[in-house]
Amino acid sequence: MSAPRYAYLGPAGTFTEAALRQVATPQEATYLPQVDVVSAIEAVRTGEADYAVVAIENSVEGGVTAVLDTLATGDPLVLLREMLVPVTFVLAARAGTRLADIRRISAHPHAWAQCRRWLRTNLPGVVHVPATSNTAPAALLAGSTQDLGFDAALVPPPALEHYGLEPIAHHVADNEHAVTRFVLVGHPGRVPEPTGADKTTLVVHLPSNQAGALLEMLEQFSARGVNLSRIESRPIGDSLGRYSFSIDAEGHVQDERMAEALMGLHRVCPHVRFLGSYPRVDAPHGAVRPGTFDADFVAARAWVAALREGRGH
Template identity: 75%
Template sequence: MTIDATEAAAAPLPRYAYLGPAGTFTEAALRQVVGPDEAQYLPQTDVGSAIEAVRSGAADRAVVAIESTVEGGVTATLDALAGGEPLVVLREVLVPVQFALAAAPGVRLADVTRVAAHPHAWVQCRRWLARTLPRAVHVPATSNTAPAALVAESLSLAPSDAPRPQLGFDAALVPPAALETYGLTALATDVADNPSAVTRFVVVGHPGEVPAPTGADKTTLVVHLPDNEAGALLAMLEQFAARGVNLSRIESRPIGDALGRYSFSIDAEGHITDERVGEAIMGLHRRCPYVRFLGSYPRADAVAPTVHVGTADADFVAARTWLRELREGRAT
């Protein structure tokens, strides 16, 4: 059966939930995945809402931040994916992160004593802020562009000759793209403590057939330790080490049912169809009470893992063949 152009045009566009409003770094990541003419963009107020939109059926997929070079894992994303209806990571993208200090027209840098910023933005710029605005206090924002949207709204409501409505902040740390989007003035640009800062975003969707391996993949898991005793973490990590699987990220998160109970969010180099990765996951399943597979997907940097001697797919296949022959009395 073929689909003609008319039917294709009538097909509904896929729906992508993301942390909004327009102009966030998450939207920049989303644009790397699919253009605004190819999908419905559904801005959400927070990461949890974006993920729940997929679970509820309000969105087909979500784009959320999962890790940054400055703060490590994004706990809201890690915790949302660790429980609830299973979802999987389908893809990752990388976005360089620097900010602009923005304000309404007429505001001077010397006037700024309150800076609105998402907590992650504040952390990534706090040394710059301490040097440049030592008296400034942090006004938390729900996203990197939420304060910009508030300033734009206040400007639209107030005549040019009228006093501006009080917003609770004087300036905001925003993505550079938000300056034009919301008509704001840049008091400073290239604001960041680490000029090489990058945030990793992932596309999240419902489980299905795992994409084919590319040779440069990641596998993400959530694992609970089998018990709370000396050596329990080592026993879990040995499942990877014994099979030559490198971990690019491992972070502990509280399970939430009792103090001292933690799960581990893990990124392993390789694909679940790789023999070494599959064997490691089977080992975790035998040893640990809870293992959640969160997907195997292409690495954004396309870096292939190092495969050590004895851990290639052919080595595992040959070893299983040899063992079978031993059991059948056909090898010594």
């Protein structure tokens, strides 16, 4: 059998590649670098790749909107697992470049946002040249001696050796504890068994555009004791004022409380897209509320069944 194919944001040396290496090594899989996260996801839809690894959330910048929006529409895909990667940056350039020489820096928008305070202090007035990934400008600097429109780049530390660049400044990120959550994306299939520490990701449209609509949607989780670890609004795109919600909920679709919440959403919301239940990499933040354990739901259904048969009271 051929090795599984993984699409990811390239070129080599990105944080995404570091996340992919947590899933499969280059000896176990075929790596397919892509120019952006949308291309990585679409490679799975078109059959060019079997899986994609993409960033979905950063502890500093929040959700990766391109990933959230791409998963919310189109042919259904699901999240199979998640990975965490610490995020740090160095300012790199060709040999001989000095800090005083730098007027333009190429960086992925998320990298720029995570270093803006250092840049404002040490390089006031420097111009941001957007890049498609965290290593794309490093590859350009290494592959050409021409003027590329920028003097230096914000890159992951491993990119220095990989692309033969010189460090101008280390530890340029404003938050040394930043972390990015990545997900493994694949085609729908049988949902893996619950582990006891799981996460379910959904896309939900509000039941109406009236006062209380958001509360009605959130009550489907609250009433069943399902804690939300992330909720973000995203424009649906067909008109102003219409939003969907990207949600991470603690629990597995096989958990009684989660199944009941999903049924509630299906009853009151016009659109619910299930994006998978998968093991979470950190421990659950919220404890299961009394009365919402699986046994509680099973006992409640048995009681109602007995009432219908005239055996209960």
